[in-house]
Amino acid sequence: MDKAILIGIDDGLKEIEYSLLELENLAKTLKIETIGKFWQKRPFPNPKTYLGKGKIAEVKNASEALDADIVIFNDELTPSQIRTLEKYFNTQIVDRSFLILSIFSERAETKGAYLEVSLAQQKYLLPRLVGMRDSLSRQGGGTYNAKGPGETKLELDRRTILRTIKSLEKDLKKWEKENTLNRKKRTLKAIPIVSLVGYTNAGKSATLNSLLTVIESDKRVFEKDVLFATLRTHTRKIKKKGYPAFILTDTIGFIDKLPHAFVNAFKATLYEVSNSDLILNIIDGSDPKNYLHQITTNQVLKELAAENIPTLEIYTKLDLLKERPLDENLWISNLEDTNLDALLHLIYENLFGSSLLATLEVPYQDQSIIALINDETRIIKTSYTNNSSLYEVIIFRKQLESFKDYLIKTKFL
Ligand SMILES: Nc1nc2c(ncn2[C@@H]2O[C@H](COP(=O)(O)OP(=O)(O)OP(=O)(O)O)[C@@H](O)[C@H]2O)c(=O)[nH]1
Ligand SMILES: [Mg+2]
Secondary structure (H helix, E strand, O other), rough: EEEEEEEEEEEEOOOOOEEEEEEEHHHHOOOOEEEEEEEEEEOOOOOOOEEHHHHHHHHHHHHHHHOOOOOOOOOOOOOHHHHHHHOOOOOEEEEEEHHHHHHOOOOOOOOHHHHHHHHHHHHHHHHHHHHHHHHHHHHHHOOOOOOHHOOOOOOOOOOHHHHHHHHHHHHHHHHHHHHHHHHHHHHHOOOEEEEEEEEEOOOHHHHHHHHHHOOOOOOOOOOOOOOOOOOOEEEEEEOOOOOOOEEEEEOOOOOOOOOOHHHHHOHHHHHHOOOOEEEEEEOOOOOOHHHHHHHHHHHHHHHOOOOOOOEEEEEEOHEEEEOOOOOOOOOOOOOOOOOOOHHHHHHHHHHOOOEEEEEEEOOOOOOOHHHHHHHHHHEEEEEEEEEEEEEEEEEHHHHHHHHHEEEEEEOOO
């Protein structure tokens, strides 16, 4: 296991100890052990050496005394900072962005994820070629330990990287096109899209799985207690008997200080979010620092131009709390299946409006309408006349459009 020293700045906006703990977890994911942490209060990084002169000297001494293999900076370093720090330290220099991209690179399994992470890596590397030459040649490529897609050794030549970026962009466009075709088919059917978004490890995939359990579907997605368990978008249709259908998508989680190249490169994966009718902002209710996650989530939603899409905040991991929270928020437990019906109901009301009691009169020959009533509304009472059926149903307001020719009366519930 490589040994690392972590360095951050305390700019007074975010909580530095928490942020460095997160950096430690990112490092651990790449099998790097943290042996020391240093930080300094300052409004922004020193443009040359990240920390001030005295503090960086202190870190250097410690790194030598502790025999560190690597120094990890908690912010994305500029190319000139990397150049200066490379000369100063005798160890590898990497930054938070590099760790995040390395994790994604190790885990990318699908063609889309592979193309996206490769593009983000190349864009990240391009301006940093000079400074990172030593570190990268030691690492053998664009990832920390050059596994997975990073195995293709990066040619550390500017022109080659530019050529690779062009070709990746082309492949990604092609891939996006194929995926857009699938989406178009869905849009034609006008099924609303609900996206799960939020910080990594908040419980997005677990929430999707919970809702699949409610509708008795076994098309579960992967969930795990690690950073970035999900690296692609999964789409599932949620159709419960007596209710209209919607599409639920689960996607990659966010983290503080995502690399600049990231959101842009992952546009195809995150497409569903900016295209959704409703966003479920999944928040880890058991993490007392989740207000910090919210800052990040809101930032990324803004970058995705999704900040105006109606959004519901859902708090997970209720079972881990000692006391039941008294706030107005919806709290669920994916472990104990608490409040899942309430969550589903909230989604329906936000997509389809409030519930009404409606009376519909349908001639016997209108079989397709009768089938729709059976499938998508909750029938309270059925009676029959000579040539038609009378249905008393509970229905959502926006569904009335499909039944407007048959509507006799409505009543608020
Ligand atoms: N106790 C408890 N654990 C939960 C709950 N919801 C999710 N978890 C666990 O939290 C961990 C993370 O859950 P995921 O669903 O993988 O998280 P995610 O938001 O999809 O994370 P990324 O895919 O990394 O973005 C897993 O070990 C889940 O089993 C919950 O309500 N209670
Ligand atoms: Mg997930």
